[in-house]
Every structure is written in C-alpha cells, then in structure tokens.
Amino acid sequence: MTGNSDPLLGSKSFWQHDYGHYSPNPALKENLKVDVAIIGAGYTGLNTAWQFKRDNPNARVVVLEAAVVGFGASGRNAGFSTRMFGLEPEMVLLRWGKQKMIEAHLYLEKAVTHTRSLIEENGLDCDYRHNGLVRMSYSEQQANRLKKSYQLFQELGLDGDMRWREKSQVHQDFHSERFNSGIYESGTGYLNPCKQVRALKGLAESAGVTIYETTPVTNIERTASAIGLTTPQGKVTADKLVVATNAYSRQVPDTRALKTRQFPLWTYQIVTEPLSDRQWQSIGWKDRQSFGDNRQMLHYFRPTVDGRILMGGGDAIVYRTPPMDEVPSPMSWQHCEAHLKWIYPQLKDVRIAYRWGGPVSVNVDMVPEISFVGDERIIYSGGCFGHGVALTHLNGRTIADLLNGEKTELTDFWIVNRKSIPMAGDTLFFLGGRAARQALKAWDWWEERGLRER
Template sequence: MGCPLNLWADSATGVRSARPALAGDRDADVVIVGAGYTGLWTAYYLAKADPSLRIVVLEQETVGFGASGRNGGWCSALFPASARKLAALPGSSRSAAIDMHRAMQDSVNEVGLVSAAEGIDCDYYKGGTIVLARSQAQLARARAEVASAGEWGPGDLRFLERDEVESHVRATKVLGATFTPHCAVIHPGKLVRGLADVVEALGVTIHEHTPVSTIERGRAVTPYGVVRGEVVVRATEGFTPGLAGSGRAVAPVYSLVVATEPLDDATWDRIGLADRPSFSDHRHLIIYGQRTADGRLVFGGRGAPYHFRSRVRPSYDEEPRVFAKLQSTLRSLFALEDVQFTHAWGGALGVPRDWCASVGLEGGFAWAGGYVGDGVSTTNLAGRTLTDLILRRDTPLTRLPWVGHHSRRWEPEPLRWLGINAGLHAMTLADTEERLTGRTSQLARLMSPLLGH
C-alpha cells in the first residue's frame, strides 16, 4: 500500500535512547513482565506509593510495542463484559457491577489527571463517544442500549435524535445515535513513551529486548538471566500465549487501523467532530474512530483473521483486504471521496474465553489483562488495583468484581481457530443480513452468548 506503518510511532515526539537488555541474574521486590500500559501504570503507582521498592520491568521488544502503542486512542469507560455479566460473577452483585462502571469512569479522568500532573503531552481530550445508528436495526439496538444502561448505572448514556447528532458529527444515513461523556481521545504513542520516562525517573528499571519465556513462583526466566522478586506481574496481553503454560489463556485477535492525511478546515466544517468525540456505529463488526489533535481521521476495526495456535507475527499487522475495507467504510461514512490515507497498521489484542478482563494476585503471581480492545483506561484501573493488592491494602478497588476472576481456557486447536474465525465471519454476515432485510440479525442473536454478552 506504500503507507508508513504506525502513525503513533511515526509522530511520537522526542528521541528515545535504547534501554539495555537484562545482563544477568538480579533481585527485585516486584518484577513486571511487559512494558505496555498495564506494566507501566503498575510500576508508576507502586513507585509513587513506596519509593523504596525495587521494581524491574522486562519487555521483549520496546516500550509500547504491543497494543499500547497501536490502539485507536480511545480512553473510554467501556469494559468488555456487560454489567449484567459482572453482577453474575461469583461473589458479585448488582451494586458491585455498578461500582465497576463508576470505577471505569473515574479511570478515564485519572489518565488525564496523571498525564497533566506528570507533563505527559499525549493529546488527551475528553469529548465523549458518539455511536451512530445508520439503519433501523441499529436504531433499535441504540434505544435498547440506552434503556439497559439506565437500569445499571447513573443513566449518563443518552439517545440522540437525528437533528441532535448533527451538532456532534455529520455522517451519512444517520437515524440517531447514543452519546456518553465518559471517553477521551489520546495519542497512544505519546502516552506510553511518556509514562515510561516518568517511571524511570521514579527509579524503576526497564529492560527492553528481554523476552520472558517462563513465569514461575518468584521468578521471571529470560535468555539473559533470571529476575527474582516477591511478586511477579504478568502484563503481556495479546502476547500471553507465548509464555510457557499460557497458550490458551487469551486469544490474540488482530485489530487494524488506518489514518488519513490532515484534513483542511472546509472538510472539518462539513464533518463536524469539533469537540473531538470518539465515534463508531452500532454495526456488529466493531469499528472505531477519532479526530486527532493534528487534524487527521484515525479509523480502525476488526475483520482480520485469528491465526492458528495463537501466533503473533509482524507480518500479521498488514492485511491489505481489511485496510481497503476500512478506507472504503470511512469514505462512505463521511462522503470523503478524495481523501488520502498516509498510514495503516495493526496489532493483537487479548481476548479471554468469556470476554471478561481480570486482575489479581495469588501466591506471589499477579496478572491483569484480557481487555478485548478496551484497555487504555482499564489498564490504569488495573495498575492502581494491582498496587493495592501487592501492598496488601483493602480498598474499594480490590473489592471490584473483576478482581480474582479466572476465565476458563480457550479450546485446543483446531477448535479455537475454527470457532474464533467463524465468529468473526458471522459478525460480518450479521451486518449484511441487516442491510438486506432491514431487521435485527438472527445470526447475531445466536452468536451473542459466545461473544461475552
């Protein structure tokens, strides 16, 4: 396609010095495997809470190499499992699910507050999220979602009529929309690099190009040495299957993203998005977009295949068929016939079998992940929660329903490959079904229990 790969890496400011790989065995108090948002937020809050802690972060590539440096830049209050599902978890309740909803909202604000306090210029802007309804079936889903949200929270998800939508964004075929104020847009590359610089200034050691093959009780094993610690944190998300014994913990599913050239003022006057809300629509196959601080449209979605045996490879970041579909979808959404695209990239996110993210600490082994693409703010909540767990503090965060949750393992191959790819294909067919029939998809209804709803 002739596009540079990743806009966020291409436009992150500053020259970063290489961080050395591990050079032999060493001891620490806390060992964190993975230098993405989960690992770095955990290091940040631990170092702030107890500056005497020896914290070592091990990263097999470079800081933010995974989903933290590749995502669509939504810092939202979305959690991958529904409130109804959270309330049904063992030991949970309706009130606990509502507490989780509010904790996610607080996390959106916390990312902005810490970024400002620490001087991380990550283009944070809280403009909310608008999700368009562009067919009768989508319109019915939008109204049902608002009704359900009112049962499980403070009722801050609003339905917008067509004329109200135009004050936020002007897109094609719009019949209505939902809107929530609880989302900010960010520049992911600037956030993850800035956060790494901050934790290093707090005394945390980061070793890049140091792959961890095994996490054992009190140890992380690498080709260059063993790092021992009272607590070892697994913060590897889509790369988790590469760890010994974790091949079925999560499924790495790829999400792909494209970015336009900076658009001129006349085009923005026609599109809207003046308050930079993140945007999507109510189709089944997920799409997501934002207006960047430098005036581009960044637009992503699912549709790339799951790869056999949970393999993650750099070559999988590029799917020309999906890139072309994303470009045509964005052009159609805003009637942008002549827009040029400058970047296209992808990356793996972690999907647990029940679509429910989790965080916990058991016997010196801590973990967080399974965000299903909703990780920018959830990782912040994870970092604060892990800090409380590691420091043995009983707080409202440690009593949230995702703490200590264990998703069952994915099926062995080839069942995993068949099932996940069938599900992805089914969501595409469900959208086609609705476009042809004008009615809510029966296929999507059948698939819903398998997708964590």
C-alpha cells in the same frame, strides 16, 4: 504506507512512526535480585511499576520488555479512554447480571477519571482531549438496539453524562446521511497512545523503577523462596512477579496456566492525511468527539491533533498460530477506507497515510481479569479486549494494592481473581473464533441490508 519493519521496533503504528526517533533503554546484561519484576512495558506494566514504587520507595522494581516500550497494543491503539467494558452492555448484563454490570461501569468511570488526573497532575505530554464519545447507529434496527442500550443505562442510573440524539440532530452535527440516532457521552476522552506509554516510562523511571528493553523473558522458574526469570543476557530473581503481557501472554514461557486464559484477536486501523479546513467544514464534527458505531464488528473514529481522521475495526482476525509481529491485512484496510468514504463521500479523494494492526486480548467470558497464577506471588492481567486504555491505567493501581497485600475497594472489584473459563484447545478456539466472526458479520449484514445501495 503500512507500518515498516524496523528490526527493533517491529511493525510500527502511525503513532510509533509519528513519535519520531526513540532511544530504547539497554537490555539487561547482569543478574539482579529484586522485590518485584514486571514482564511487559505497556500501560499495565508501567502503571503497576510506578504505583508500587511510589508506595514502596525502597523496593527494587524492574520492568522487562521484549521489544520496546509501547511495542504492543499500548503503542498502537486508537486512544479512546472510555468506560466500555467487555462486549455489548446487554451481553455483560446477560452473562454477569445487573449488580456486576453497575460495578463494572463505576470501575471504568473511575478509570477514566484516574487516567485524566494522572495525565494532568504529572503533566504527561499525550495530547489528551476530554471531548466525549458518540455511539452511533446506521440502520433502524441498529437504532432500536442502541435505544435499548440507552434505556438500560437509564434504568441502572448510569446515564449521568449521556444524551439521546435523534437522527436529525446527528445529521446536523456530523453531516452524513448514513447516520441514524446516537448516544452522546461527555465524560470520556482520547489520547495519543504512544506518547502516553512513553510518558509513563519517564514517570516510572523518575520514581526509581528500572526498565530494560529488548529483554524478552525466556524462562520462568518458581521455587518456594523466589521466582527466577531468564533473559538472553541476564537473570532476575524476584519475590513477586506481574505478567503484564496482555494479548502476548500465550508466548510467555512457563505459564501454562496462562495459555488457556486468552487469545489474541487482530484488529486493523488506518489514518488519513491531514484534512484541509474545507474538508473539516464539509463533514461537521465540530466538537471533535470520538465516535463508534454499534455494529457487532464495530468501527471507531477519532480526529488527531494534526487534523487527520483515524479509524479502525469492522473486522477482527484470529490467526491459527498467534503472531507476535503484525500480519498485514489489506482486506481489513480496504474495508476501513471504503467504510470511511461510504460515510463521508465528501472525503472520497482523501489519501490514507498509514495502515497498521495490533492484537487485543480476548477470553471466553468476554470480560477482563486480574488473577493470581498458582499462588499470590504471580499476578496476571489480560482479556481487556479493545477497551483497555483507561482500564489498564486503573488496573495498575489495583495490581499495586495486590502486591502490597492490601484489600481495597479496587481489589474487591469482581474481575480480580475471578474464576475464568479456560479456552478449549487451540484448534477448537480457532474454528470457534472463525465461526463467531462469520456469525457477527451476518448479524451486521442483516441489520444493514438495503443500506449499502443507498
């Protein structure tokens, strides 16, 4: 089954479907004056709203969501709460240097801890498991590259919870001939993304934040005294605005400065039916970590609490006209299924229960940003790639500090107000994106040549 197209929810991910009945809040139908307005009810918007409202109990804070809470990437992702940042560690090192790479790692380390504590301290029902992550290779070339990444982490002192595992150990743990060596990390986890984003909604509301769903912002007007937002049935006048629309930011009206900041890249996922105990025994994986490979077009895998395997990746698609709703990609889904069964022939008869996709926000310099737009009254966050779960939770705290006008350790992080490289025109970006995709696929083909015949 692919995500259905409920007119309200849009194409649904497995998580949204599995969530069951969801009643969205009513749309905005009046004119309001508030201290802070936030566009977008994903992790970024809701974390920011909650953190800011806790700091300022008397402030009026509203969140305006075009669809429903968790419509975007926050309700569709794979749920890995990881320390991954940008593209490969080597790319971050090359482009940004050692110091910034270390700082990014430490920010993400804090982000994973912050997300976990937020869940545990507030009793958020999101099936969080702190089971760790394995970065896996298939071919000798990939194994050599992975070893270099591991050595880099060691050299920079970032390998605290990481262990190198040779092929034989990986085979023993994961019962697949396809795997080569891997890096095992213990300090990360995974969650049910849709349950998490809707639990955050409850948390923000309990602090006094007002959330309007099915309320798209159709116009933004900035004057010297306030920021005016138009929605179909009501208006908001705000002192400050947070644009938390991530991969949808190009569609936010009147933010021309944002149009060139990022572009949505679509990635696709599948989930199996629940595996039987025998099937689980046949594939090992007894510690139920999440794992991902170190291909350029990476694949990622994780168990669900009801015994399915969710996996995705292996390709990423740039559409010429960025869609708001999902464009089905049977090719990507077939690729995922074939890859899963290539790794685990034991599962060749397992049925795929659900297929869906979602947009990640990419930019030219391949790392996230939190920036002021025009002046300090408007803050934008985007460019999280496929690594935004933990990141956006901590970014909510960072953006709240910015809204408070405070300079903190978090606001000193170098992605805050960094000078991002604007995108070339749409056509150039589209053609460049396609060329990059082909080049990365060729890289994978080269490193894996010979493997597929095995």
